[in-house]
Amino acid sequence: MDIPAALAAAARGDQTAWDALVRQFSGLLWSVARAHRLSDADAADAVQCTWIKLVEHLDRIAEPERLAGWLATTARHECLQLIRRSGRLPEPAEIDDSADPAPPVDHALLVGERDAALWRVFEGLPDRCRRLLRVLMASPPPAYAEVAAALDMPVGSIGPIRQRCLNRLRALVSGEPVLEERS
Amino acid sequence: MSEDDDFLAELRAAADRFDPVPAGVLRDASAALALRALDEELAVLVENEAALVRGDDGPLLLAFESERVTLNLEISGDTVRGLVTGAVGEVVVETPRSRRSTPVVDGWFTVTDVPSGLVRVRVTATDGTVVVTQWARF
Numbered sequence: 660m661d662i663p664a665a666l667a668a669a670a671r672g673d674q675t676a677w678d679a680l681v682r683q684f685s686g687l688l689w690s691v692a693r694a695h696r697l698s699d700a701d702a703a704d705a706v707q708c709t710w711i712k713l714v715e716h717l718d719r720i721a722e723p724e725r726l727a728g729w730l731a732t733t734a735r736h737e738c739l740q741l742i743r744r745s746g747r748l749p750e751p752a753e754i755d756d757s758a759d760p761a762p763p764v765d766h767a768l769l770v771g772e773r774d775a776a777l778w779r780v781f782e783g784l785p786d787r788c789r790r791l792l793r794v795l796m797a798s799p800p801p802a803y804a805e806v807a808a809a810l811d812m813p814v815g816s817i818g819p820i821r822q823r824c825l826n827r828l829r830a831l832v833s834g835e836p837v838l839e840e841r842s
Numbered sequence: 843m844s845e846d847d848d849f850l851a852e853l854r855a856a857a858d859r860f861d862p863v864p865a866g867v868l869r870d871a872s873a874a875l876a877l878r879a880l881d882e883e884l885a886v887l888v889e890n891e892a893a894l895v896r897g898d899d900g901p902l903l904l905a906f907e908s909e910r911v912t913l914n915l916e917i918s919g920d921t922v923r924g925l926v927t928g929a930v931g932e933v934v935v936e937t938p939r940s941r942r943s944t945p946v947v948d949g950w951f952t953v954t955d956v957p958s959g960l961v962r963v964r965v966t967a968t969d970g971t972v973v974v975t976q977w978a979r980f
Binding site: 672677686708740771786829 | 856866872
């Protein structure tokens with residue numbers, strides 16, 4: 660996708676070009692919001708505000724080829740503002756009691772759903788790992804520069820932490836028979 | 843490394859299934875382009891006292907300026923109160939999903955029941971130019 664061209668077209672009011680940008684980056688923005696543990700409503704709010712900020716800056720994006728990084732940074736700011744407004748701490752406790760939809764493992768076992776069990780185990784990861792992996796799980800896969808912008812982390816730290824977190828998840832998976840036997 | 847990539851791809855598939863981008867979020871994103879202020883003069887945020895004086899429950903004080911008008915907003919709960927100079931007629935208080943017109947009396951206007959999120963204000967300068975503020979979060 661030619662992002663600078665799509666941006667320029669959107670700045671001229673081209674809805675088709677705009678919709679192409681929306682398709683390309685909504686997965687990243689949603690993942691950034693979820694990485695900050697926002698609820699459905701707050702995550703939707705953060706993503707929409709990010710797009711509105713882009714509309715406001717359409718002809719003022721300094722480096723159009725780095726739009727994804729700009730969007731990730733803007734989304735992070737929106738998430739932090741929402742967290743501040745609701746009085747929550749930006750780094751919540753490691754135990755997740757939010758309402759993320761995740762079918763229980765028992766259900767997963769019943770229907771033989773590996774994905775459901777994997778998702779459940781993922782939700783139980785320590786926050787630092789859950790945050791990073793949630794952004795890396797965006798569709799389409801984000802570049803490390805965008806992940807760094809989304810989480811305010813040094814680009815160089817992402818590879819090593821990713822590896823540690825995936826190993827940690829593997830260790831948790833090994834405690835789940837339905838996952839272990841096939842991984 | 844590629845083993846990690848495979849594992850991450852598996853996780854991505856799980857995320858696509860259990861936490862996909864809601865359709866409404868995509869619709870709102872698509873509709874956002876129509877919120878663009880094309881012909882209006884932009885009133886830029888010049889002062890935001892939120893960080894300095896706002897307690898958790900205090901009002902949010904914002905000041906906007908354009909070539910033709912100045913706008914001071916005081917946002918408290920769901921109420922937006924404003925003082926405008928250099929404008930005539932009604933003001934329009936906009937959120938991404940709503941628009942409300944309200945009269946200006948001696949430079950002041952008040953709108954209640956504004957849904958939290960983003961807000962901007964549209965006014966008409968004395969020479970007829972439409973001026974709109976930047977979006978502000980409250």
